Amino acid sequence: MRRISILGATGSIGTSTLDLIERAPDDFAVVALTANRDVSALAAAAIRTRARFAAVADAACLPALREALAGTGIEAGGGVEAVCEAARMPADWTMSAIVGCAGLGPTLAAIEGGRTVVIANKEPLVSAGEVILAAAARSGATLLPADSEHNAIFQCMDSARPERVRRIILTASGGPFRDWSREAMAAVTPEQAVAHPNWSMGAKISIDSATLMNKGLELIEAARLFPVAAHAIEVIVHRQSVIHSMVEYVDGSILAQLGPSDMRVPIAHTLAWPDRMETPMAPLDFAAIGRFDFEAPDPDRFPALRLAREALDAGGARPAILNAANEIAVAAFLERRIGFLEIAAIVEDTLASYDPPAPHDVDAVLAIDGEARRNAAARVKDCVA
Template sequence: MTTSNAPQRISILGATGSIGLNTLDLIGRVPDRYSVEAVTANRNAVALADLARKHGATFAVVADPDAYADLKAALAGSGIEAGAGPEALVEAATRPADRVMAAIVGAAGLAPTLAAVRRGATILLANKECLVSAGALFMNAARQSGACILPVDSEHSAIFQALDPAQTKNIERVTLTASGGPFRTWPVDRLTDARPEEAVRHPNWSMGAKISVDSATMMNKGLELIEAHHLFDIAPECLDVLVHPESIVHGFVAYRDGSVVAQLSEPDMRTPIAYSLAWPDRIEAPTPRLDLAALGKLTFEKPDLERFPALRLAIGAMESGGGAATVLNAANEIAVNLFLQNRIRFPDISQIVEDVLEKQILEGAGEPASLEDALEIDRWARDVAHAVIPERLDRAV
């Protein structure tokens, strides 16, 4: 529990995205409890400036230096400091905030989030790349600095709430749930004709295009397994996935006495965001309340790895260790982007990732020992992905 009556200072890396906007909405509802230190965005200077003014931030940063002039102009007369570029992102992460919401999408979030970890901040982690691309490095840095890592993903938040730190030796299995996405019941041979607009039409969650496609391939769940492996120090063989179409149960922890502890809530990201903002306390969130009687039943099934080969690839990368997860993530980003451009078919996403992983096995990229290593492996995988893609380009109809 917080012992001081002073508002907690919060910095939000990725303030104009869905996670950032929901975080600011929750903060704005309890202004006596929180204040905003820094906010960042990729290049949407006007939207960022509006948020900085509304929430009284002291520092606003755009990652794209070309957007700096627009940000400076939009903040004129406000007294809010403006910055731009990678170094300014790192500065935003190291400003004196009690908690840092790490919600920058992609590899661009690695350096600032790691900088916040190294200064010992409480990190509200919504950036997958930190744990997927550099999990061992990231968690080692947290142990050395004393940083507290609070997961924001609904599944990891569920496990965090269900896992008793004093009973880790008694854990048998940790299970993440997956909705199965929009193609859960499609015939496998029909997936060749799946279109981007169908892939982003998630049945339960409102998300960005890239993460929605990852949900449709179930790569997202594979990435979450890798995150859970590092975040909770759980062996790969003790982690699994259940498809749960209702998205009400977000995760289970099974103990050796037969007890299974789960976390349930309506599928609304404001619930895990609110939990991370207030932990170890809780704050009220304007989310729908769960009515199990109205739901009537909850269903579960094992994932079909023929339908979802991306999940199989992610599990293999987690079990292989080394740089496999970094390669998996980078190749997937390239492939998903091409699919969203209608340049490859839906099944090509997983096939491209598998092609790149096979080359990584041959070349043997090791576990990244530094941020520079992780970024170099990431660049290598993207280059290889571009090299293996040509025969699959422009085949979508």
């Protein structure tokens, strides 16, 4: 029986992971679950799975969590340190699915335990890739990607012989505005932006998909995870979201991983790895799919992808700044304080205004992240004014 902890258990990735675990109760034992502040969902999940520990990042929610768990024997914790405590609890497999850079500390805490850590929150690898990879090397932790694209690459990649790989091809759905003009996108509402045509995801990642920043972050993450040069990672828009990514080899062969647009498929791969497990997915109906379409992403309509490529090429603190500024801009858009097109503009302005030395530890990453957030917030205020 594999001992499981889930950091971010009430989000879309967390609930998909719980669904798979609860379908195979004899194979998994839940050790710890965390959430930001969704007490009711966290408590319900902890009770259903008989978890040992549940923690909310918002310490103000701890009394409500204790009340919800009263009489169950499940220990409750509150605050960031409690979430890190959950990450440190002995487990064989940890899902790291806390949205944004808030997941950095708990992700590192899990990695330092030397277990298998599944990375679903790409921001820690983007902002602190060198720190994360160094920690994994020290502890002997195994990092597995849960993003559908990176999981596809992992399944197709010969990591032991990277010299055989010519390029990695990341596929992108193109988001809900792939056919819209920039003029039309200027009037986009948050409701329109979160309505992804192919995937059911949380608000932040849905907005990132709509701007293509999500694909930019995935570009940086792929460069961290796989032993290929940055210029050998390309992005192609594939509207059907059936091919989740591809790896091309030097002989011209291309291996692709295909599957339904459901995160339970890559999550199941990581849960059972190096084995396989059953999922409730129906087989792909290729006749119904009918066709695969591909097109190059448009850097003029979707500048976020260009900004991410530039941040990756520049290295140092640039990816951390990119990520922090984007989180602030996306939050401002969801609050209707700025327009859709201003998300990428704020990120670009923040990158242009702030260029600290490369971070070498968590404290330096967090300092860069904090300053970038303050700079981006100032630009949001300018837009509102």
